[in-house]
Amino acid sequence: MALKKNRAFLKWAGGKYSLIEAITAKLPKANKLIEPFVGAGSVFLNTQYPKYLLNDINPDLINLYKILQKRSDQYITDSASLFVPANNDEARYYALxxxxxxxxxxYERAVIFLYLNRFGYNGLCRYNQKGIFNVPFGRYKAPYFPHKEILFFAEKSQQATFTCQSFEQVFTRARKGAVIYCDPPYAPISETAKFNSYSSGGFSISSQSLLAQLAEKTAFERKIPVLISNHDTQFTREIYQEAQLTELQVNRFISQNGGTRNKVGELxxxxHLE
Incomplete structure (x- = not known):
């Protein structure tokens, strides 16, 4: 019988809920899972490691997780108060x-962040170059308040340490006995498809190459396994040439129109030194 999968309480572009089985099949056993790009946390929520180091470059995300770790009941009460019909309104959304x-x-930003995530367009998390959150109103009939998902996250977060650092800094914190899973902003499928404004800094091609180099060094010199998800492109195959590659076909869920959600190749x- 398959284990029940746990959904993240945040909607997240590129979230890994649909790929959990494929990812967990490749993750080695360890005493700690380290995620330099935790996002909404689907891998964290669906694995059973004794400890976790969960990092993201987005301070709003990490501050929210730290609040949930310590004050989940208060947070649930306050964030739920925004999930009322009067707030499912364009003018009210832009005011908030x-x-x-x-x-x-x-704390105020953390409460509003969940509202923006659920009432904004497609659950996107996007900031401009000045760090201003700029996702438009989503026009949903009745956005869902993820009460039980928040509770599960808060409970499991007791096993975790949350940090807001660069991925390079997170790699330096890894010790033998841990495993690292990386879900970076994906390399573009084409030159015109550069969706990299997830945090105000973006994620460049040179960052992609540096991550691959760090992964290789960490696994083969420090003997700490590293697993990375990314698009399947000529570029990613070049930078990951020292890794064991698994090919996947994945439905992309950025578009609101179900008819335009195409399957995309991922790696x-x-x-890992066997």
Missing amino acids: REKFNQSNDV LALY
Whole structure:
């Protein structure tokens, strides 16, 4: 009987819920799972490691997770109060988005972040070059408040340490006995498909190459296995040439029109001394 899969409480472009089985089949046993690009946390939520180091370059995301770790009941009450019909309105959405962008209060931003995630367009998380959240209103009939998903995340987060650092810094924290899973912003399928504004800094081609080099060095010199997800392109096959490659066909869920959701080739690149 298949294990019940746990959904992330955030909607997330490129989330790994549909690929959990393929990813977990390639992840070696370890005493800690390290995720330099944790995103919505689907791999964290569907694995059974004793400890986790979960990192993301997005401070709004990590601050939210830290709050859930310590004050989940209060957070659930306060964030649920925004999930009312009066707030499922374009003008109200933009007013709350403006409040979010002007706020320096970590807790207030965390509460509004979930609202923006569920009421905004396609669950995108996007900032401009000035760090301003700029996702438009989503026009959904009745956005879902993920109460039980938040509770599960909060409970499992007791096993985790959350950090907001560069992926290079996270790699330096890894020790033998751990395994690293990387889900970076994906390399573009084509030159015109550069979706890399997930955090205000973006993720360049040179960053992709550096990540591959770090993975190779970490696995083969420090004996810490590394698994990376990415698009299957000529470029990624070149930079991952020292890894064991697994090919996948994945439905892409960025478009709201189901008819335009095409299957896309992805790779799992495993760096591991057997």
